[in-house]
Amino acid sequence: GENVEQHPSTLSVQEGDSAVIKCTYSDSASNYFPWYKQELGKRPQLIIDIRSNVGEKKDQRIAVTLNKTAKHFSLHITETQPEDSAVYFCAAQGGGSYIPTFGRGTSLIVHP
Amino acid sequence: NAGVTQTPKFQVLKTGQSMTLQCAQDMNHEYMSWYRQDPGMGLRLIHYSVGAGITDQGEVPNGYNVSRSTTEDFPLRLLSAAPSQTSVYFCASSQRQGAGIQPQHFGDGTRLSIL
Numbered sequence: 001g002e003n004v005e006q007h008p009s010t011l012s013v014q015e016g017d018s019a020v021i022k023c024t025y026s027d028s029a030s031n032y033f034p035w036y037k038q039e040l041g042k043r044p045q046l047i048i049d050i051r052s053n054v055g056e057k058k059d060q061r062i063a064v065t066l067n068k069t070a071k072h073f074s075l076h077i078t079e080t081q082p083e084d085s086a087v088y089f090c091a092a093q094g095g096g097s098y099i100p101t102f103g104r105g106t107s108l109i110v111h112p
Numbered sequence: 113n114a115g116v117t118q119t120p121k122f123q124v125l126k127t128g129q130s131m132t133l134q135c136a137q138d139m140n141h142e143y144m145s146w147y148r149q150d151p152g153m154g155l156r157l158i159h160y161s162v163g164a165g166i167t168d169q170g171e172v173p174n175g176y177n178v179s180r181s182t183t184e185d186f187p188l189r190l191l192s193a194a195p196s197q198t199s200v201y202f203c204a205s206s207q208r209q210g211a212g213i214q215p216q217h218f219g220d221g222t223r224l225s226i227l
Binding site: 032034042099 | 152153154155156157160162168170171202212213214215216217218219220221
C-alpha cells in the first residue's frame with residue numbers, strides 16, 4: 001500500500017518568514033495530493049490540493065509543488081502570520097485505491 | 113448550510129459498552145468516511161461509503177460497524193468499547209471526483225474516552 005512520510009514534525013518560524021513542509025510517497029500511481037490545516041482543537045480543513053498532471057498550484061500565500069519523478073510534494077507558505085500556526089497534514093491517494101494515506105503532520109509555530 | 117454535523121462532541125464509556133457516533137451532511141455528497149486521530153499518528157481511515165447502501169473497510173476497521181441507509185447519514189457503531197478506541201473521531205464528506213474519497217469537509221469531531 002501507499003506510505004507517506006512528512007517532514008519536519010515541528011517547524012518554528014518568525015512572522016514574515018517562509019515555511020516549507022515536505023512529503024514523500026511510495027506509490028507512483030498516486031495522483032491526488034491534498035493538504036489540510038488543523039488548528040488546535042478544531043477540525044481539519046482542506047486548504048489546497050494538486051493532481052499529478054500539474055506541477056505547481058498557488059492560492060494567495062500558499063502553494064504546493066509536485067515532483068512525480070522524485071515522488072515528493074511540498075507545501076510552501078510565504079509571509080507567515082501567527083494565524084498560520086497549526087498542524088498541517090499531507091495526503092496521497094490514487095492508483096486504483098479509494099483510500100487516502102495521510103502523513104503524520106507538521107506542527108507549524110509562527111512567532112510574532 | 114451546516115456542512116458535516118457530528119454528535120456527541122464528547123463521550124466517556126466503560127469498557128464493553130456500545131455506542132453510536134452520529135454523522136450527517138447536508139451537501140448531498142456521495143462520499144462519506146470516518147477517521148480516528150491519535151497523537152502522532154495522523155488520520156487513519158476506519159470505514160467509508162461511496163453512496164447509500166455501499167460501505168467498505170478502511171485501514172483500521174476492527175471493532176467498528178457502519179451503515180449508510182441515506183445519502184445524508186453515516187453513523188459509526190462501537191460494538192464493545194475497548195481502551196484502545198480512546199481517540200478523536202472525525203466524519204468527512206466529499207463530492208464524487210476522480211476515483212477516491214478525498215475528504216473535503218470534516219465534522220467538528222467526537223472526543224471519546226474508554227475507561
